[in-house]
Each structure stands twice: as structure tokens, then as C-alpha cells.
Amino acid sequence: MSDHVLITGGAGFIGTRLARRFVDSGHSVTVLDALIPQVHGEEPRTTSTLLHSLDGVATVIEGSVTSSDDLRAALDGAGIVVHLAAETGTGQSMYEIDRYVEANVGGTAKLLDILANEPHTVKRVVIASSRSIYGEGAYGTADGRIVYPPHRADADMAAGDFDVHMAGEQSLEMIPTDEHAKLHPSSVYGITKQMQESLVMTVGPTIGLEPVALRYQNVYGPGQSLKNPYTGILSIFSTLIRQGKAINIFEDGLESRDFVYIDDIVEATFRASTMPAAVGRTINVGSGVATTVNEVVASLFAAFDTEVPTTITGNYRLGDIRHNVADTTVLREVLEYEPQTDFRTGVARFVEWVLTEPIEESGYERSLKEMTERSLLK
Template sequence: MAEHVLITGGAGFIGSRLARRLVDAGHTVTVLDALIPQVHGTNPRSTSPLLRSLDGIAEVIQGTVTSPDDLRRALSRATAVVHLAAETGTGQSMYEIDRYVDANVGGTAKLLDILTNTDHGVRRIVIASSRSIYGEGSYRTEDGRVVYPPHRADADMAAGDFDVHLAGEGPLQVIPTDEDAKLHPSSVYGITKQMQESLIMTVAPTIGIEPVALRYQNVYGPGQSLKNPYTGILSIFSTLIRQGKEINIFEDGLESRDFVYIDDVVEATFLATTRAEAAGGTFNVGSGVPTTVLEVVQALFEAYDTEVPTRISGNYRLGDIRHNIADTRRLREVLGFTPRVPFADGVRAFGEWVLTEPVEGDAYQRSLDEMAARNLLK
């Protein structure tokens, strides 16, 4: 059955590609996007390739999920909603608290309020949640128990101890985190994503709408913003390498993330939007493979066939986690999908694309200065 899908935040990295995937499969797409300068530049029609990629693909409404009027207009023909619109960035969320809560939680509340109190045709909502809601995620003790350690202490990290600890336990081994793990986010961003997911999964069934939650890991690939300093280390380090600048590696460089390629994320989201089996489900979307920051740097040096100086500084950011790896069994068992792109192949494709793009300014350093001024970067 052909759907009319509203993608909030649909002119972004994930949404623009998802729009094409849906249209290629015979569905119709409307995009609601605020086109913020941090992502799309000051004149989006000329500065945002992501926006231009939607020409002939989707109806684009410039507006925000914090505006009920914009939401009502965007929802007028929708039969499904993919709710991607959100302020992103762990570090920035720790000092722009009101903006993050207003957009992420308030926008989701307004969307649900309209769907609860007005006539509409929406039958499914897919919420883009995040691995950040797990906090430090799952670990195994020496005697084999699965535990969920608390956030790392500032005092420990200041002393150069960046590992995760649990009182009364010896060394802990990180293991893949499944969807039934404890939720205890360590940043304002993570808190807002947990609240978004909880609102959707609680309210939608009461009004006859099927909810689906996708907990994305670290999404990367061609088309990722190189302007926005909160999009992740692949973009940040790529810009530094192209500028010939030193890379400051935080902590000890052994902190790891689960990097998942954009094409795999789009396919998982497409299935969550269109497959009957997805209804009511919560799914991790990741590669299931950890990659350390040191490994990221080496992979980028190989992709660009050049190196710049690196410094393992011991700096750290409050709110950051040490590790997180997705357990993706449910995605495979319920939707029959396993992410296919290995990190080495994905970084190579990402690097080839980056080399076709202009070298961006150093917004990253400004973001670090803002955190340091608030004692969040040490």
C-alpha cells in the first residue's frame, strides 16, 4: 500500500536520503524542516546540497515542529510520520538546555497533541531515537553478570582514569547493548531523546497509531554536514586533516563508538516505516562493531593518503560516554535486516566524497571554546 510519509527534519542527512528511498518504492513524501543555518547554511537554496537533492522528490515545507500551524499543514495528507527533527549534539546540549528541550521534547509533544485532538490519516509514527539513551550501556562483570554502570566521575577522569567502574566490582567488559537494557542517559541530549521516544511509544497506541522506535548509533557517510561541529568526529577530523591541523584526541583514544553507514540507516528506517512487522517495536540501528577513536584517525589517514600531527591530550567532555555497541539481533530477527557496510568501506566512500567538497571553517574550535568556558571540557 502506498503511503504519504511526512518526514520531520527531512532535509537533513538521513531524511533527504530516506525521502528518495520512499519515492523510489512508490510512496509520496512531504518534508518539514526548519533549515537551520548550523546545518544548511545561511541561504539553504544555494548552500544546502541536501535541500537541493529533494527537488522533484518531495514537497518541502520550511517550518518547525515547535509551531502547531506548521505541523498541521505538514500533516494534512500524511498516513505515516518519520520524526527525525531534533537538535543534535551531546556537548552543545549541556549548555543550550532550553533550546534542546523545546525542540526535541516540546516539538514531539506538539505533534502528538495535534494527532490526539484533530482528524488525520496517520497510522504509524517512527521516532528517531538514539544510543545516547543507554548512557554507558551494558557491561559484564568478572563473574558473568550483566550490569549497567553509572556515569563516569569527573574526579576519575581528571586523574586520567577513563574506564567505566561499578562500586564493589572488578574490571568490567563492555558487551553489546540490547533494547531491554537500562535507560540512563548521561547528557541533556540523551534525556530529550529518551523523552521523545517515551512520548511516542506511550501516546501513539492510545490514539490508534502504530509506534516504532529506532535507536540510531553513530551515523556517518557522504552528505554528512561538514559545517556542523556537532555531527561527529569523522567530519571534524576530516576537516582538520584537510586544513593540515593537529588532531587533539580526547581521553586516551581508546573510547569507542558503533559507526553505522548512512545507506544501512536509511534501509532500516524504510523497513520500520513500511513493514507491518515493525509495529510497536523498538530497534537498535548500528553495525554491532566497536571502533576506537585511534582506529578512526588511522582509517581517515588511509582514506586521504596523508597524515597530520596527533596528540592524545587526556582532555574530556562531561556527558560523554566511554563505549557503546549495539546488539542488532532484533533488527535482524523481526525485520530481516543486517547492516551491510563495513567501517573500512564506509570510511573510504566518505573520504572520496569529502574530497569533492570545499574545506569548511573551524567551527569545531569555537564549539570547544564554548564548552571550556562553561567548565564542560577539561
């Protein structure tokens, strides 16, 4: 049965593609988006290609999830809500704390408050959570136990020791993190994502909603913001490569992430929004493969067919994790989905798109200066 779908934050990288996926399957879509300049530029109605990609696809309401009136207008007739709206960026969250909490936690609270106290047609709410809520994630000990190490110490990293340590354990090996892992986020962003997820999964069943939480890993692909310096290293490094600027690799370049291609995120989110089996479930959405920063740089050089100087600086950001890779068992079993795009293929598609875009200043250097001034980058 076709539903009307509200996608909050739906004019962004993920939301625009998700809107088309719903429409192609017979649904109608409303998008609520604040069109912030950090993502869409100063004149989004004129210059944002993401926004214009929704022409003829979705009804777009320019507004904020921090406004109850905007939410009420956007919720009209919706049967499914996909709640993507959030301020993103681990580093920035550590010094723009009020903005992140207001948008991410406050916006989610306002949404649920309306659904709890006012007439509506919503049946399901899908919350876009994040791998950041795991902190360092799961590790295996020498004798086969699974442990969840604390956040890395500033003193260790200042001495060039970037590995994860835990009292009483001589050696630790990163393993895939499943949905039952300890939640101990290491950034304000991670804390807000945990609170968003907890609010939806706790309140939803008590007011007759079907909640689903998707813990996205590091999403990348065509359409990702090249202006936003907090959007991810693929965009940041791509802009530096096109500008002919050197790349500074933090820590030792061996820190790793689970990079998941945009099409896989969209398909998993669509299934989570429509499949009965997803109700009440928390699901990792990732590739299940760990890729180091050094491997990211090598893949980008290969895709661009050019290189720029690189320096492994030993710099580090407080709040960053060392490793994380998702256990995707639940994704396969519940949503019956296996990610389709490997990293090399995804990077090639991403770079092919990047080369069609204008070269713009990303604000990356400014973001590093801001973090350094606050002693968050060392």
C-alpha cells in the same frame, strides 16, 4: 500499499536519502525542516546541496516542529510520519538546554497533541531515538552478570582514569547493549531523546497509532554536515585533515562507538516504516561493531592517503560516555536486515565524497572554547 510520508527534519543528512528511498518505492513525500544555519548554512535556499537534492523528490515545507501550524500543514494527507527533527549534539546540549528541550521534547509533544486531538490520516509514527539514552550501556562482570555502570566521575577522569567503574566490581567488560538495557542518559541530548521515544511509544497506541522507535548509533557517510561541529568526529577530523591542522584526541583514544553507515540507517528506517512486524517495537540500528577513536583516525589517514600530527591530550567532556555498541539481534530478526557496509568501506566512500566538497570552517574550535568556558571540557 503506497502511503504519503511526512519526514520531519527531512532536509538533513538522513532525511534526504530516506525521502528518495520512499519515492523509489512508490510513496510520495513531504519534508518539514527548519533549515537551521548550523546544518544548512546561512542561505540554505541557495547553497544547501542537501536541500537541493530534494528537488523533484519531495514537497519541502520550511517550518518548525515547534509550530503547531507548520505541523498541521505538513501532516496533510500523511499516512506515515518519520520524526527525525531534533537538535543534535551531546556537548552543545549541556549549555543550550532550553533550545534542545523545546525542539526535541516540545516538538514531539506538539506533533502528538495534534494527532490526539484533530482529524488526520496518520497510521504509523517512527521516532528516531538514539544510543545516547543508554548512557554507558551494558557491561559484563567477571562472574558473567550483566550490569549498567553509573556515569564516570569527573575526579577519576581528571586523574587520567577514563574506564568505567562500579562499586563492588573489580573488572568490567563492555558488551553489546540490547533494547532491554537500563536507560540512564548522561547528557541533556540523551534525556530529550529518551523523552521523545517515551512519548511516541506511550501515546501512540492509546490514540490508534502504530509506534516504532529506532535507536540510532553513530551515523556517518556522504552528505553529513561538514559545517556543524556537533555532527560527529568523522566530519570534524576530516575537515582538520584537509586544513592540515593537528588532531587532538580526547581521553586516551580508546573510547569507542558503533558507527553505522547512512545507507544502512536509511534501509532500516524504511523497513521500520512499512513492515507490519515493526509495530510497537524498539530497535537498535547499528553495525554491532565497536570502533575506537584511534581506529577512526587511522582509517581516515588511510582513506585520505595523508596524515596530520595527532596528540592524545587526555582532555575529556562531561556527558560523554566511554563505550557503546549495539546488540543488533532485533534489527536482524524483526526488520530482517543485516548492516551491509563495514567501517573501512564506509570511510572510503565518505572520504571520496568529502574530497568533492569545499573546505570550510566547521566551528570546531569555537565549540571547544564554548565548552571550556562552561567547564564542560577539561
